[in-house]
Amino acid sequence: MIGFNVSGPHLASSSELSAFLAGVERRAFKQALFAVRDEDTALDIVQDAMLKLTEKYAARPADELPMLFQRILQNTIHDHFRRQKVRSTWTTLLSALGAKEDEEDFDPLETLPAKTDSNWSADPSDAHQQAQIVALVEQALARLPARQREAFLLRYWEELDVAETAAAMGCSEGSVKTHCSRAVHALAEMLKAKGISL
């Protein structure tokens, strides 16, 4: 007959959801930034993705959150490009006007890097060199075709498996493998051309 199954999958509590979002927000922002190349737009995309997750999927089991969030994030990025395509004329006009406003609202404090907990070199010259390499890697990544970048980031940065990456991208596992392979080779080539050997 009818019964209550209270021993079902573990739901994400509010604090777990908060911790999850805090853990993924930086990489989510970077993912969006690599795709759209605009910080404000990337922040909007991350906020939209977070809202969709908390409004519609907060009651899902905690272990489903990473996969769900990646799907939502990728869809939000795609939605952005779809909207941009439709309103391309308007966007060009508004971004040209908006650039001036950005300069006026410039806050030097916002450009200060946050305190980092990484173990990279504390030597200023080393740090500078590392920062340059990071910038070159990010530039190379931004230059990749969108699907290759998406596959690379989900598979190797977010560490999803091939099946999960395929589900998040809405393509076959074979396509994921192809995109990943091409992405890694293209990145290695681009960095090699800049004098960076991995």
Add this chain to the structure above:
Amino acid sequence: MNERETAKKITAYLDRGTAELKSGTLYKLQLARQAALDRQPAAELALAGSGGSVWARRGLMDVRVWLGVLLLVGGIVSYQYWQTVQQTRDLEETDAAILSSELPIEAYLDRGFQAWLKHSEP
């Protein structure tokens, strides 16, 4: 070097870039996160907080559906029972009226009498 190792080295640089986000960006991300958490539906919060599960919620919904079906079936059965009782009562009343009438029962079977009744109706 294989694909995975190369990818690992590249993502290490990405991690470093991510660790050094501007404080303004981090603050905006924090605000975005808080805004998203504030919009979390209250029902979900209560359910998650109480240690319940999706299955428990589905169970609740099932109970409601079954209760509705039960009420509907009960209503139909009650109505049919009431109708049967009513019909029986009507028949009893008719029988009682015929039996207690001064006219003999044969009169009701007489065609001439039925024709006279129809003819005499206003």
